[in-house]
Amino acid sequence: MSATKFISPYDDKAPAGSEGWRELYPYYMLFHDNLKEREEAKFFFCDSQHWPNVFKPFDAITVEFFVRCLGAYNTRQWLIPPANGVDFKIHNGYCYMSPVGVSPELIGDRVPQFLERAGHYFMNWNDLLDNWHQKVQRVIKDMETLKFEPLPDVISIEDVKGGVGTDPSLQLSQNYNRLIELCYEVCMYHFEFLNLGYAAYLDFFGFCKESFPNIPDLAVAKMVQGIEVDLFRPDEEIRKLAKLAIELNVSAVVLENDVNDALSALATSENGQQWLAAWEAAKNPWFNFTSGNGMYSSDKYWRDHLDIPFGYLKTYTGRLLKGENIDRPTEAIAAERERITEEYRDLLPNDEAIAAFEGKLGLARLVFPYVENHNFYIEHWSLGVFWRKMRELSAIFQKAGFWSDVEDIFYFRREEIWQIIFDYGNAWAIGVPYIGPDYLPQEIERRKGILAALATAPPKPAYNEPPAVITEPFTIMLWGITTESVQSWLGGSDDTSSLKGMAASPGVVEGRARVITSAEDLDQLVEGEILVTRVTAPSWAPVFGKIKATVTDIGGMMSHAAIVCREYGLPAVTGTGSASTAIKTGDLIKVNGSSGEVLIVEAA
Structure with missing residues (x-):
């Protein structure tokens, strides 16, 4: 007989060697003993979809900001009728989620408010989305313009004579604070349209399930597939470059060299220069793309690690030379979309039902590209700039002897970095040695050991007792957590x-x-x-x-x-x-x- 509930987080002990892990994260992200009864009453699942790895202390900022902003949109802006935010905790280094439902008696009051608010966005989708692009581009630009520079030996004579009255350590801390604020801001924009995209799809999904009781979930999804989205552009640009390498007869240079040698060799011929121009054009913005999902400081971005896109380029070029087709099957997918749409449309009983079907499908198709597109602009491009700027700040402390590796800054919580900035500016101001170089390297090593120990144990899939039936639509649609999947996690099958x-x-x-x-x-x-x-x-x-x-x-x-x-x-x-x-x-x-x-x- 299978179990009926998962282990409690209070009974799930951390692996040996990770003692002290709790102090690496903010207090509000932890399970506390005095709240045991309250926390054990909730069902938590591991969100390894967005955060599959153990967190360095600073990297937990992505959970804090993203999940908090998700909650504000659901609960305070859109008033999504059945769903508030998602409670979140870090336990043994991994992220756990607990969706917060709305009491049944309150759902009715939220419906007209949601329809008015969401309806305005649906009616003005393209204009508001243009505005969204401008806001996100402005955040990226604001991040790019932030400068982190070492403190000078003396304050410049120009500042003295200009009566500036402050020293450069103020700007250092202001720029750090501003960078954090900009990250927070762009996380808000991430959710401005996202859950409306899901809501429109769920509305169409619900209509289909009611109109065609036996329709598979996959058939509904197929009716909105065949989208052109910016998230696929980096891959498409690499395909185009592979085709161009063959067209310009420079494929041998691509295949026989690593990225640096190839780029140098290509610069020596006319055809190579033509190909390089296309490579450079593709880099901005499409190489602002990570091999991970952008949520960790350790994710590698194409623009900083050109060997990653170049490796894909080699694969595509080799496949083309073998006569293979490297294009996405867009025509076949679009044809299948239209076939299945027509098949179900023809089953509807009257013009009224057909009009409702087409209206809901049209809205789902209008808003659905955002569900993927936001990823490129937020997790890939914006967060790529954010992590890069944090490394620029870290390089100052590395040079001052606070730590040996530019990545070491990510072993500190965001509020601890403000203290490190103060230590640096304080010692500079007084004229004494910094404390950091004599304290932080040992602390970094201690924390590295804790995180390595945490990473030796895979996360438990869930904690506490699951609901008898999982009905919350976002949990099902986004995470794939259903009544059946939870039962299988509990060991419901002997096979x-x-x-x-x-x-x-x-x-x-x-x-x-x-x-x-x-x-x-x-x-x-x-x-x-x-x-x-x-x-x-x-x-x-x-x-x-x-x-x-x-x-x-x-x-x-x-x-x-x-x-x-x-x-x-x-x-x-x-x-x-x-x-x-x-x-x-x-x-x-x-x-x-x-x-x-x-x-x-x-x-x-």
């Missing part, structure tokens, strides 16, 4: 060779599994394998030409993994709960993206 998840992208294939735990390991993928992972990032799309299918631990129909796989015509099963631990690299597996089933046919 360890079979996994069930979301039927996220159609198709049935068989192949060898490759279990990937981070973007760093993507180069291990061999052509024809099936990618198995906790969660994919949208930026993994360039490897989709190599693989047969994708299987993830977490993610619903509207997760990035599901959407990207549908747009690339790749079978996918998401939200299995445990695929990345149940399946081993080399296992022969069968993936049915149409039914949501994964079968281990033969162990490695």
